[in-house]
Amino acid sequence: MLKTDHQSSLAYARALDEKDQLAEFRSAYHIPAHGGNPAIYLCGNSLGLQPKATAGALEEELRQWQEKAVEGWFEGDRPWLSYHKYLQAPLSGVVGAETEEVIVMNTLTVNLHLLMVSFYRPTSRRYKIIMEAGAFPSDQYALASQVRFHGYDPQEAIVEVQPRAGEIHLRTEDILQTIDQNGAETALVLFGGVNYYTGQYFDLPAITEAAHRAGAYAGFDLAHAAGNVPMQLHDWKVDFAVWCSYKYLNSGPGGPSGAFIHARHGNDPDLPRFAGWWGQKEEERFLMQKTFHPIPGAAGWQISTVPIMSMAPHRISLELFDRAGMDRLHAKSELLTDYLSWQLDRLNRQEHRFQILTPSELSARGSQLSIYLEKEGKNLFDHLSRHGVICDWREDNLFHSGGGVIRVAPTAMYNTFEEIYQFTNLLEQYYTPKS
Template structure:
């Protein structure tokens, strides 16, 4: 695509954008009485204006019905998660029965590891990416210890090649093949939080299965960011949060995918709770866990109705916009951001994009490696109404999110960087 470094061009692109009206569905944080340039949806998505009404609806139901809200009204709490499964399944390429909304991400990751990390004999190792998000690292580390293994022996971390910032798919596949007789699980991010790289989930899953190993993904930075086909890719399990690109509030609820071949397997080990017990018999209060069919059988506790209400409001926005259309805009917005940064003509020793250049290998995030005074630049941007994300030791993450960011937002960011580096 041919880009231009002018305000007129940016405004022209915004005028032609069929998704431009969706920005009006969100509250934009203010700075000195004006909208900020919010480029931080990869950390916390903005609040949908419909979220407050969604919360009020459930608060009113609670006030008027009390406990009867579980069974009365248009959306009884007893089955509140079900429409969320359908809306979420469309975003991750799954069947509704393969998806459930519950708990929070790392809790769900542990629940999945109980079922899918089943070390035995010489097959006890987990293959993951080096520098995974800390919560994933801690989950894998403690699961290995729980099974009696030392993490240094049980966890195989594959790193980018020397002098490179991102992973080559062929290296991941080669590592799976090399260690196939030792592996009990392959578990990686869908999109790497630090670099913004999209992993080839289909190829990685296929390689894992060829080695006889289950494969799962943390989709915290992928859900609502890139289209996926978890069912068709034959992924065994996945987990994600909803407060980043899915705009469902700080500490919001989480999503789980379990492929139908597992979701119908009642013999698969799991940690059980009463909300995953057969719905028809749940209130008989009897011993003997009988899991619900599908991913719902991994539920352990009552649904988090208030966070789910916000999530439902956000999911409806995604349904209206369409993930494929959002992805098309995302590629253009991120491409425009890349173009403007390259226009700065800064040496790599000073400023470098470490996110893949291939649009198919990245979401709507560019990670800028700033080797001199990076924190100072970040603080200056924040002080001037540009809300971004800093990651130690020297990366500024910039995420032009297609639901509420514009080409003019990206242009203004580029202009500020231009002025900064011309000083």
């Protein structure tokens, strides 16, 4: 845990920025403006900023369409027929996978449903799904509907792991114990990688190992983890994972989803799946044969034609991630959040004003800190917004006290230490009595 002996001065924040090895990447993104100055954008956990090269990538594909029309599938610098392949290598580095284990297709919840076709196959003996309580609602809807589709009652088939009384975070030992206790009846363990509300990063390898020990599959929704925290999905032997690309991966609103399928499954053509022609072996795709022979690897789960205009922005973003590297990005993220949490602790030492819901252990969090305020939370959020801070407000669904949470995500790709200083300075101004 870093918890460096930071300083509260502007000069100190600027000195950290001068030593930042990733400082050059900020200039690769469009920063929203506020009152003629750059806004303090701390909402990359909801929608990442637009890379400046995105417009050129879209224009390139529009020209390809304009000049080559249908021949664009086969001609040009990047023929559309192979477009998904340009994203696989850099994406594999983001999630710690082999190139053939990842694919970009569809959107997140669509992919979750599609992969549950393969990895949630309940029987009269094994039918339960174990998940975290307080998961993002879309996951809850998807899992409940899958359970009902197979004829089971979600109240009986879905086991939610709750924090202990009086606690906010899930303890890893409680997750593993729940898996062990329900092991004989469990078909699937499906967790978020990082909880959207508290920002807790779960112990994915430990959960995966426990699921396999129980004879179940292990899958993860990495919407708040991909591009945020370093992972090694292949080495951890995760069965499958899905994520979106519009948060930390900066690929635009509604950007395409990614999926990971471990090689031991991806190369099994007999594993049940919903098939479509884009997953058919490329050498057979245009033979229009009746029998489906999937492409080896995750690409064999593709169903529909690749949406090129959505893939192009994602390709640009992944190229930036490939240059920056997840290890360097995470190292900066740790220092950013450490500096932010130190500043928040400093303000709380003056007078207790808020609670940090996100774990203090660096290994249990990513870029997001969730700040809980029992009183005046929305007023403080509005104060920040008026002064050019773009962050995120969530109503209280944890303590049910009428308060709320400001989610703040200092993102290593484009946020600075000076912005953290400015953000906490605005908090201090809000709490300073007016003379």
